[in-house]
Amino acid sequence: MQYDVIIIGAGPAGLSCAIWLKQLGVEALLLEASGIAGGLQTRSPYENLWIPGVQGKTGQQVAASLARHAADVGAKLRINAPVLSVAEGFAVTTPQEVLSARFVVVATGSTPRTGGFTPSVNLAIGPGEPMEALDVAGRQVAILGGGDNAFDQAKFVQDRGGQVTVFSRGEPRAQKLLQDRVRDVPVVIGPYDARQDDMTVNGQGFDAFGVQYGFEAVVPAGLDIRGGDGYVTVDRFGETRVPGVFACGEVTDFWHPCVTTSAAHGVQVAKQISKRLLG
Numbered sequence: 001m002q003y004d005v006i007i008i009g010a011g012p013a014g015l016s017c018a019i020w021l022k023q024l025g026v027e028a029l030l031l032e033a034s035g036i037a038g039g040l041q042t043r044s045p046y047e048n049l050w051i052p053g054v055q056g057k058t059g060q061q062v063a064a065s066l067a068r069h070a071a072d073v074g075a076k077l078r079i080n081a082p083v084l085s086v087a088e089g090f091a092v093t094t095p096q097e098v099l100s101a102r103f104v105v106v107a108t109g110s111t112p113r114t115g116g117f118t119p120s121v122n123l124a125i126g127p128g129e130p131m132e133a134l135d136v137a138g139r140q141v142a143i144l145g146g147g148d149n150a151f152d153q154a155k156f157v158q159d160r161g162g163q164v165t166v167f168s169r170g171e172p173r174a175q176k177l178l179q180d181r182v183r184d185v186p187v188v189i190g191p192y193d194a195r196q197d198d199m200t201v202n203g204q205g206f207d208a209f210g211v212q213y214g215f216e217a218v219v220p221a222g223l224d225i226r227g228g229d230g231y232v233t234v235d236r237f238g239e240t241r242v243p244g245v246f247a248c249g250e251v252t253d254f255w256h257p258c259v260t261t262s263a264a265h266g267v268q269v270a271k272q273i274s275k276r277l278l279g
């Protein structure tokens with residue numbers, strides 16, 4: 001099948017790009033690796049307080065609302081369709097088929113860094129759902145990391161009755177506001193030895209670990225579009241160094257800390273591509 005545009009990744013950036021392309025009169029196909037559209041927002045059971053004009057919705061509700069909007073305008077979306085590679089021309093390979101497109105949009109976002117740990121019943125990687133699934137009430141929980149998510153999650157674990165210790169290799173980078181919310185939580189600063197096999201940190205036993213080592217970009221194979229920081233380098237129109245391959249949202253070297261900015265980037269890319277295709 002030949003498409004004008006294939007968008008890879010149905011997070012806020014990819015969904016917004018698809019919604020705009022459809023309404024601008026461009027036929028695009030959106031491919032999502034997982035079984036649900038909405039990207040990182042699907043991990044968040046917390047209220048999203050940060051989208052101007054949108055109130056009273058959790059991240060998961062925001063994800064559902066974006067997916068519904070895409071469906072309502074008739075944007076084509078395939079879930080459970082991970083893109084395995086993109087080759088010249090552009091040939092886009094999923095486990096089911098090889099598709100071709102004149103333009104490709106990489107909207108694959110980012111994923112929590114594992115730090116070499118493996119998710120399990122007592123070890124969660126990244127913020128949101130995996131942390132909420134940990135049994136923490138009355139238990140000793142080690143939060144590994146010193147950024148915003150580490151302190152945010154320390155507060156949530158504490159609120160659920162867990163005894164938290166934060167381990168940060170250096171001076172914590174988290175906003176003071178977030179650090180202040182857990183002033184009574186011990187923060188151990190300096191190199192530490194965390195072992196998943198016996199659930200110890202520096203020899204001290206814990207019931208659960210919350211690994212909060214930040215995020216890294218996810219880029220499909222076959223595209224040489226990453227910069228030195230691992231994120232996709234784009235120009236101000238969202239185009240990568242490969243002509244015809246665009247990128248938007250958290251996968252790019254633009255700093256996209258939230259739904260609104262990632263979605264806006266998807267919109268900008270949609271406008272650029274429609275101009276190229278339709279004049």
Ligand SMILES: Cc1cc2nc3c(=O)[nH]c(=O)nc-3n(C[C@H](O)[C@H](O)[C@H](O)COP(=O)(O)OP(=O)(O)OC[C@H]3O[C@@H](n4cnc5c(N)ncnc54)[C@H](O)[C@@H]3O)c2cc1C
Pocket residue numbers: 008009010011012013014031032033034037038039040041043044047048049050051059081082083084107108109110111127128129218219220248249250251256257258259260262
């Ligand atoms: C717990 C949590 C809470 C958050 N809370 C807020 C908040 O309150 N307010 C706010 O504004 N932001 C919040 N964020 C951040 C926000 O979710 C992100 O900024 C936003 O989702 C980034 O959008 P994106 O589309 O660039 O990437 P993502 O959301 O990461 O979406 C990328 C999508 O691409 C898919 N994908 C990856 N590789 C492939 C492939 N090879 N083939 C096909 N599909 C692929 C992924 O499965 C994913 O669905 C939160 C994030 C988390 C984790």
